[in-house]
Amino acid sequence: LLPYATIKMVYIRNWRLGILNYVVKFAIFVFILVQTIWYDCKHLPQFPANGFARLSIMHPVDNCDPYDSGCHSQFQTVDTLPYCTQYSGPPPTTPAPVTTATTTAAGPSSDPEEPKSKPSKSAKTPEAEPKKKVKPMFDEKKKLRRLAETKGDKNDDLPLGTFATEAHACKYFDNTRLTWQPKIANSFFIPTRYQRITQTLDADCYDPAVDGIKGDEGSSDRFKCSHAYTTTDRKDYYVADIENFKLTFHHQFESTSTGLHGNQKQYAGFLGKCESNHPKDIQAECQIFAVPGSEGEVAEEDSAIVGNSSEFPTLGQTDEGADTISVHDLLQATPLAIKYNLSNVLDAILPDEMEIGGRTLRDAGGTLILSIDYGNTGKMRPGLPDSIMQYLGPLASVLKPIKPITYVYRPYFLPAYQFRNVVNSRPPTYPKERVVEEWHGIQVNVLFHGKLVAFDFNELLAVLTTSLTLLAASVLMVDMFACYNPFSSVAPKYKTLKFQPSEDFTNFFELDAHKKGPLKSTTPSSALLLSKLTEAGKVKPGYEGKISDEDLVKLLNFYEMRLNRLDAMDVECSFQESTETDPRNYNANNYIHEFVFQTVGMEKREMLVPKLNGLTGPPAGAQGGAQVAPE
Secondary structure, three states, X not given: OOOOOOOOOOOOOOHHHHHHHHHHHHHHHHHHHHHHHXXXXXXXXXXEEEEEEEEEEEOOEOOOOXXXXXXXXOOOOHHHOOOEOOOOOOOOOOOOOOOOOOOOOOOOOOXXXXXXXXXXXXXXXXXXXXXXXXXXXXOHHHHHHHHHHHHHHHHOOOOOOOEOOOOEEEEOOOHHHHOOOOXXXXXXXXXXXXXXXXXXXXXXXXXXXXXXXXXXXXXXXXXXXXXXXXXXXEEEEEEOOHHHOEEEEEEEEEEOOOOEEEEHHHOEEEEEEEOXXXXXXXXXXXXXXXXXXXXXXXXXXXXXXXXXXXXXXXXXXXXXXXXXXEHHHHHHOOHHHHHOOOOOHHXXXXXXXXXXXXXXXXXXXEEEEEEEEEEOOOOOOOOOOHHHHOOOHHHHHHOOOOOOOEEEEEEEEEOOOOOEEEEEEOOOOOOOEEEEEEXXXXXXXXXXXXXXXXXXXXXXXXXXXXXXXXXXXXXHHHHHHHHHOOOOOOHHHHHHHHXXXXXXXXXXXXXXXXXXXXXXXXXXXXXXXXXXXXXOOOEOOOOOOXXXXXXXXXXXXXXXXXXHHHHOOOHHHOOOOOOOOOHHHHHHXXXXXXXHHHHXXXXXXXXXXXXXXXXXXXXXXXXXXXXXXXX
């Protein structure tokens, strides 16, 4: 009533196939349990570690509070800095041209050191005197054209890394003056160049409050405005010794999926020196340097690959536990510096991929990404829970827990023509006079790219389920190799054992369609045996030993064919196609056709002959003549 169906297996007794089968399954075992779970730890799902960072900058001081009156600055004097006009040392390499900046943003407070702008004695207000043309002190368009014509001549023949910053006057700024307001989360601006441009209102620029709006008086020229403001003074400075300013980092992270969170004070920190902006494996592709003074547990395999932090002498921590490093050392850890062996990133000729137009970063500015990667991923750290480990016995000693959380700083540049911020100051004489402050520099954007892992039973089951799929695929692979190997003479046997052929049902359908009554037998061999047995299953009297030689040959040939379809002992006698030209196949087909004719009636013979399947003999005219089923 409720039958149960199951799979029947065929055991092929061939040691070669057996070895192939177990080798493939062993390889799958190694791949899943050893490679995937133990070594690669793919059963541990990875979740992003998001965070927030706060950056600050400090001018060089003698390890003291800059707001303390006794705290002295430790600037390199401007006469020792090659990019300053005050420099008195050996002349540097031919400088590169200077251009102006393009992008704008909000900026710092006005410079308390700059004197208040005073109206020019020669400047006249539009109300006081008639308008007249005032020639600007700087024609910016002409300057840009001149620089475009000479830029290639100056730097095209110089090797990458050559000092190429055109000297400007240098000015000292402290950290407060260079701290950008308002502060933006995960972002910081490092000024390298400062321009202070004083402008006066152009008296020739149309002003509706003075010149009126309607009326036909005057020409249409009175509505024109070539310059809203005319530049009367420009001061251009480099920020002195900016490369020795120290950056300080405070940051926190959280991973809502794992429930993990914390800040840099709780974990060990590292600086990654990578040759690529986006390494696939930081530990394998980058040099790792520990942040001196950072606390937190470190995996033994990480400790073994940590480089000597003396390469970055300013890398360390403050007394409050914040990480710190100089601008120069941070830039030296970028792929740009490593790939092109640059010893001074700010003043070097850079490759075309930076798209900086032949200028230097000190002059034009740029965009730096600081990736902070919190992570606990690692090899050979399956991190199985205690509920599983307690059943593994000695094997538990090689199954290490998940790595301690650490973080890695990884700086890299993005191509940028320049980066500048612009601030408009309003002196007491505004709007007749205004001061524009342009700051070129390095825009630092902090990104969190870390990944944190945690054990998950569902993920482990998913990996193990994959192994079952691979095991099924291994069986299919061995089967295909066994059954369809063109260089194996035993492949037809394997194929017959794997794919057992049935009878051709064409003959059965014709028999069933033209039967005269209920069929007690559907094969000639079964019908022959049934004809010689009583209802009690005994041999009928007078039939003992009375099977003709012809019937015996037919019977043996028929059973030989059927058995070979089961065990493939002689696959050449299985006749999986009833049209095979073989005497044994002719005999078997004749045997079946005779049985059909005798069962349905010989009068239907002519009608059924074209419909029955299987050859009954060689074609007419062939040696031996054609064989047909006897009446």
